Amino acid sequence: xxxxxxxxxxxxxxxxxxxxxxxxxxxxxxxxxxxxxxxxxxxxxxxxxxxxxxxxxxxxxxxxxxxxxxxxxxxxxxxxxxxxxxxxxxxxxxxxxxxxxxxxxxxxxxxxxxxx
Amino acid sequence: xxxxxxxxxxxxxxxxxxxxxxxxxxxxxxxxxxxxxxxxxxxxxxxxxxxxxxxxxxxxxxxxxxxxxxxxxxxxxxxxxxxxxxxxxxxxxxxxxxxxxxxxxxxxxxxxxxx
Numbered sequence: 514x515x516x517x518x519x520x521x522x523x524x525x526x527x528x529x530x531x532x533x534x535x536x537x538x539x540x541x542x543x544x545x546x547x548x549x550x551x552x553x554x555x556x557x558x559x560x561x562x563x564x565x566x567x568x569x570x571x572x573x574x575x576x577x578x579x580x581x582x583x584x585x586x587x588x589x590x591x592x593x594x595x596x597x598x599x600x601x602x603x604x605x606x607x608x609x610x611x612x613x614x615x616x617x618x619x620x621x622x623x624x625x626x627x628x629x
Numbered sequence: 630x631x632x633x634x635x636x637x638x639x640x641x642x643x644x645x646x647x648x649x650x651x652x653x654x655x656x657x658x659x660x661x662x663x664x665x666x667x668x669x670x671x672x673x674x675x676x677x678x679x680x681x682x683x684x685x686x687x688x689x690x691x692x693x694x695x696x697x698x699x700x701x702x703x704x705x706x707x708x709x710x711x712x713x714x715x716x717x718x719x720x721x722x723x724x725x726x727x728x729x730x731x732x733x734x735x736x737x738x739x740x741x742x743x744x
Contacts, residue, residue, distance in 0.1 A: 621671050
């Protein structure tokens with residue numbers, strides 16, 4: 514079974530509007546961390562935001578916020594006031610510590626296109 | 630430049646040849662990770678090092694793949710007898726420690742094309 518599921522292959526949004534990118538995850542580990550990364554065409558993965566499984570409040574970083582619904586195992590990324598430079602691939606990822614190590618497992622990504 | 634750097638950025642090789650990629654992590658980072666990303670997919674974990682010790686290898690890392698981090702600084706990933714299925718982006722990342730919240734910093738990747 515997929516540990517991270519991103520059901521939207523592509524999303525379109527107009528500049529200055531908000532957009533939500535979906536992410537659901539699967540784990541039996543009570544301790545885990547959820548990350549969102551942005552990958553522009555240059556290839557580098559850029560960290561955006563982090564949410565811990567025990568965090569009571571949703572994480573926010575500038576225009577990025579994470580809508581964390583633990584019971585539903587979802588961790589959607591909300592980008593407010595989209596900008597043209599937000600056009601990129603977006604990946605949801607999870608870190609677990611089962612087995613004594615902690616590596617990131619990524620979803621397949623969502624391509625976001627922001628139009629003027 | 631204090632980020633993660635990878636060399637080369639692009640590599641085209643003939644099937645059956647050996648290739649080696651290099652990753653220079655952020656200097657104080659003790660953990661180093663290798664990921665592979667194929668078209669339309671997210672990065673898939675290959676292996677990681679804590680200092681010079683290779684602590685975990687994915688089943689994706691066949692015996693044609695070998696990674697080293699000899700002095701706990703830079704790392705190399707070698708692929709022997711390359712196959713067309715090895716064509717992918719190879720991403721290196723580093724972090725300071727490995728707690729749940731630890732952010733991994735990625736390089737720009739090495740894009741391998743096997744012809």
